[in-house]
Amino acid sequence: MFEKLKYLNIVGGIFATEHKLELFSNPKKAFQCVILGGNGSGKTTISRAFEKIKTDLQDLGITRAELIEEDNSTKIDYPET
Secondary structure, X not given: XXXXXXXXXXXXXXXXXXXXXXXXXXXXXXXOOOOOOOOOOOHHHHHHHHHHHHHOOOOOOEEEEEEEEOOOOOEEOOOOO
């Protein structure tokens, strides 16, 4: 299911403008992604983006969150994720 997942596109929280975050440099070989950063760098915002994708909650402070496949154009809908 996630073998083509490469990017998280996000607007909200610390990311006031659209940011496309590369989660996996090689999705076919990636099994885990570790996000490290200092205080205020966006780790919680990224977590909230995944929660928005999963639940579409409006009170998370995330305007838009999308998962994008490695071809850079296909938006992925993962309602069960």
